[in-house]
Amino acid sequence: MDPDAVAKAFVEHYYTTFDANRAGLANLYQEGSMLTFEGQKIQGAQNIVAKLTSLPFQQCQHSITTVDCQPSGPAGGMLVFVSGNLQLTGEQHALKFSQMFHLMPTPQGSFYVFNDIFRLNYA
Amino acid sequence: MHRGLARKEKGIHWHRELQVEKMEEQVETVGRAFVNHYYNLFDNDRSSLANLYQPDSMLSFEGQKIVGVDDISNKLNNLPFDHSKHVVSTIDSQPSSFAGGIVVFVSGSLYLPGEDHPLRFSQMFHLIPAPQGGLFVQNDMFRLNYG
Numbered sequence: 001m002d003p004d005a006v007a008k009a010f011v012e013h014y015y016t017t018f019d020a021n022r023a024g025l026a027n028l029y030q031e032g033s034m035l036t037f038e039g040q041k042i043q044g045a046q047n048i049v050a051k052l053t054s055l056p057f058q059q060c061q062h063s064i065t066t067v068d069c070q071p072s073g074p075a076g077g078m079l080v081f082v083s084g085n086l087q088l089t090g091e092q093h094a095l096k097f098s099q100m101f102h103l104m105p106t107p108q109g110s111f112y113v114f115n116d117i118f119r120l121n122y123a
Numbered sequence: 124m125h126r127g128l129a130r131k132e133k134g135i136h137w138h139r140e141l142q143v144e145k146m147e148e149q150v151e152t153v154g155r156a157f158v159n160h161y162y163n164l165f166d167n168d169r170s171s172l173a174n175l176y177q178p179d180s181m182l183s184f185e186g187q188k189i190v191g192v193d194d195i196s197n198k199l200n201n202l203p204f205d206h207s208k209h210v211v212s213t214i215d216s217q218p219s220s221f222a223g224g225i226v227v228f229v230s231g232s233l234y235l236p237g238e239d240h241p242l243r244f245s246q247m248f249h250l251i252p253a254p255q256g257g258l259f260v261q262n263d264m265f266r267l268n269y270g
Contacts, residue, residue, distance in 0.1 A: 036215045036228075041147065068183040068264045072249055073221050081183070081247050081264040096268060098245040100228050104220055117215045117228040121243060121268045 007069035007080045010103060010111055015062035015084075022053045028113050035116040048116070059089040062097075076105040077114070083121070096121040146218070154216025154227040157250060157258060162209035165199070172199055175260050177253070183264040195263075208234040210241070223252040224261070230268070243268040 017024045029035075029045035035052075036042075042051050064084040072079045080101040085094040102115035164171045176182075176192040183189075189198050211231040219226045227248045232241035249262035 034217045036217060039213070039215065041217075066186065066266055068186065068266065070181045070183060070188075070249075070262045070264065072219070072262060073224075073251070075220065077220055079226070079247065079249055079262050079264070081245075081266065083245065083266055083268065098228075098230065098266070098268065100226065100247045100264075102219060102226055102249075114220050115217045115226045117217065117226070117247075119213055119215065119228065119230055119245070121230060121245065 003071060003078060004067075004069055006111075007078060007103075008067055010078075010101070011064060011067050011080060011082055014101070014113075015064065018052070019059075019061050022055075023049060025049055025052055029116075030112050030114075033113055033116065035118070037118050038120065057088045061087045063087070063094075072102060078103045078111065086120075150216045150218050150225055151214075153258070154225055154250075155214050157225075157248070158211060158214050158227060158229055161248070161260075162211065166207050166209055170196070170200055172196065176263075177259050177261075180260055181262050185266060204235050206236050209244075210234065219249060219251075221249075221251055221261075225250045225258070233267075 014028060026045055026049045029048050031044050033045055033048060034041070034043050035048045037051060042048050062084055064082060066083045068081040070079050071077070080103060082099045084097060086097050087094040097118065097120050099116070099118045101113050103111040104114045106112055161175065173192055173196040176195050178191050180192055180195060181188065181190050182195045182198065184198060189195050209231055211229055213230045215228045217226050218224070227250065229246045231244060233244050234241045244265065244267050246263070246265045248260055250258040251261040253259045
């Protein structure tokens, strides 16, 4: 499958899950996964999901503006670089964000998130 | 039922946490040093950026994909401005799954002469150990962040 298409499909799945049911993100991380969220470092699927499900908003909507992807090496990994908007329910203006994922293949033929770095983009 | 860890085990756990912390610090330090070096070269000696890429390196520049040090060099040397100043706001680094590799995520401002306002940008680097020692840029993705 075309790597760009794979990256786009992953990104859509990730944010759809995030916006509908954050706990469902647990399947996309493993024990060695790392998240840096606005500078805070978190390791392991359990801790990562605990962080994401405890963010101080009930509902949100990600809309993606750009997705760039590149293969990361012979192990079949993919780097994905996203920018977009994050609308929190009740907030007047959407927040801009950038995020990078380093996806690694699973034996079942899908991907999980090994590296994840999220930053809001302030004007 | 366990009352707690024996002193020896506690010592080992503490040591391991310290090791993890040290590794994290190292990765952050290396990431930061690389980023400062990269933008210093970009702003003061752009043609020398060629030393940081290899034949397999990839650059996505505002969505345009470029492969290999020669084409990447060409692209960067021919950007439509002679002078630039990158001012970094945030640098986040993590070890990559590639042995000795680091992913670095940067946000900052790009000042160009003649422009009223700086351009906001985000950039990610995947750094890999070079055969001759040091790190090179295996993957590079650059995007302007429009307001």
